[in-house]
Each structure stands twice: as structure tokens, then as C-alpha cells.
Amino acid sequence: MIRLFVRHDLSEGVELELDEGQSRYLAAVMRLSAGDALAVFNGRDGEWLARVARVGKRAVRLDVEAHLRAQATGPDLDLVIALVKRARLEVIVEKAAELGARRVLPVITERTNADHTRVDRLQAIAVEASEQTGRLDVPQVLAPVKLEKLIASWEAGRKLLFCDEAGDAKPVLAAVDGGGPWAILIGPEGGFSPKERDVLRALPYATPASLGPRILRADTAAISALTLWQAAVGDWR
Template structure:
């Protein structure tokens, strides 16, 4: 079943003219024709059944039929990731969306080996991943800021899982034992500087944890940490057995 994220309000009988990219995808790639059924969601009104009403030269028009699933959101989990090269960063954003992160916050650290990124492309990747995985929301991807600025504005009610490769921290599954708002912090390929590590370990809301005896690439570390967090306190534990989002 094709799923599309749209910005429009969703209600029975509403007609939606898709943007150029989505229209091209349906008409040229999926060869959609009038009467074909698909699903749409906007992150607010749940998931709706829709049918293709018109396939035009400039736009595909959908007609909404009825709701398929009520709106729901996943765990309140941020991924704070140091900027890395384009390929690994795009993989991280895609997998963060698949693994249920609510936000992705790129940060600039002292050893960051990339100084810019195309946030618009990262947001498009997050949207596509949400469409493919059955999510009813799209994770927010924020503009990159310096790590110090993020920490200065931090809400102490959100626990910070600081993945520290120093080797003297406890494993994630031993440190993450309760739910609530969390964030996972992954450093750059060169690791955190001694000054940054000292700063992070002094934070009352930060919990250092290790991802094992090997030094992991940033993309591997992000995927591993998200998976372990989900297994410990995330919605993997609460999803009804045998129930499918499709």
C-alpha cells in the first residue's frame, strides 16, 4: 500500500492536489490511475484511505474516503548526532526515522569533520522513511548548532544518554531502565574532545554509557544506541503482538 505524507488537513470528502514531486512519483513511477487506493497522513489527523481521483499533466488529485488509523506518536526520543559526512549522516537520519526517533538534532563538536549539510535533503529522507515504515508522524530534523548551545538550552527533564567510547561506562541496557523523555548523543568519527567529555559527564541529566568493546563508526553507533534504547524502554515493548501498522 502506497503511503504519502501531506501537509493538508484531512477529512472525509476533501480533495488534495499533490505537489509536483509526489504527483510525478504516483503517475510516472507507480503508474497510478484513477480509482487506485492509497493512504495519506499529515502527523495530526491520523491515517486516511484515499483514492486517485484525477491524474493530470501537472498534478495528481486525491479524494479522501475515511480514516484508517487514529493519530499516534512514538516515544519522546531525540537523536543528537555530531555532523559527519553526507553518506553516513543520511543513513543515520533514515534509520532514526525507522527506529522511532521523534527528532534528529545535528550538532557541531570540536572534532566534527563536516561543517555543513543539506537539511532539506535530510528532511526529505526522514519523510520517505516515515512513509515506508508505517509511522503516522515524520521526525523533525533541526538545523545544526554547536554542542555547547544545545547543552545551554537543555531541558533537564529530558535524560541524555551520552554514548562515551572512553570505556569506563556501563552498557546501555544497564543504564537505561526507565522511560520518559530521552535523547541519545553520538559524537563524531574522532570522538569527543577531553573538554567535551568532561563537560558532558558533569551534567546532572546525562548518563554515560558504552556501546561495547569496539570503537564504532558514527552511523553504526547511532543505529546501535537507538536499537538498544528501544529494546530497553521504547515502544518495541508495548506494541501489541501480531498487530501491523499496515
């Protein structure tokens, strides 16, 4: 069944008029017509069965019929990722959504060779991945900030898994200690500077961790770290 993320409140009997992009997707790409069923969710009210009521020239209208699943959220896990090339960053956001991350926070480091990205494009990728994977929420993609600014405003109580390519840290599975709010930090293709590494290792809430004996590209490192964290303390157990 097609799943669609919507921003409307959902309950039995609600009528939804979709925006132009979603209407075009259902009518022109998926070729749905009046009477066809699909699932809708908004990240708040669970998943609902909806039916196409009308296919207009510019908008598709849905009628919400029945509650399918109660709202649920995944683990409290953020992915902090240094800005990398667009194609790789898009893959990282897609896989972060598939692997259950709650938020994606792009950061600018000393060796980052990009200082901006299209957050709206990345958010759309996160929505599409959430629709396809069956999750009932969508990870939020935040605007890029400098690493030092992120550290200065760090959320109290959130532990940081600092994936350090220096090679002298514990493996991820040994470094992750207990559940609760976590964040995973992945550096740029050029790695963290010595100054950044010293600052990160001195943070009381940070745990350096190794992703093995080989230097990984940022997208591979992000996917590997998310997978290992999920296996250790996430919702894969």
C-alpha cells in the same frame, strides 16, 4: 498499499491537489491512475484511505474517503548526532526514522570535520522512511548547532544518554533508567575531545553509556544505541 505524507488537513471528503514532486511520483514512478487507492497521513489526523481522482499533466488530485488509523506517536526520543560525512548522515537519519526517533538534532563538536548539511535533503529522507515504515508521524530534522549551544539551551526534564567511547561507562541496557523524554548523543568519527567529555559527564541529566568493547562508526553507533534504548524503555517492549 502506497503511503504518502501530506501537509494538508485530512478528513472525509477532502480533496487534495498534490505538489509536482508527489504528483510525478504517483503518476510516473508508481503509475497510478484514476480510481487507484493509497493511504495518506499528516502526523496530526491519523491515516486515511484516499483515491486518485484525476491525473493531470502537472498535478494529481486525491479524494480522501475513510479513516484507517487514529493518530499515534512513538516514544519521546531525540537523536543528537555530530555531523559526519553526507552518506553516513543520510543513513543515520533514515534509520532514526525507522527506529522511532522523534527528532534528529545535528551538532558541531570540536572534532567535527563538517559544519553544514542540507537539512531539506535529510528531512525528505525522514519523510520517505516514515512512509515506508508505517509510522504516523515524521521526525523533525533540525539545523546544526554547536554542542555547547545545545547544552546551554537543554530542555528541562529530558535525560541524555551520552554514548562514550572511553570504555569505562555502563552498558546502555544498564545505564538507561526509566522512561520519559530522552535523547541519545553520538559523537563524531574522531570522538569527543577530553574537554567535551568532561563537560558531558558533569551534566546532571547525562548518563554515560558504553556500546561495547569496539569503537563503532557513527552510523553503527546511532543504530545500536537507538535499538538498545527501544528494547529497554521504548515501544519495543
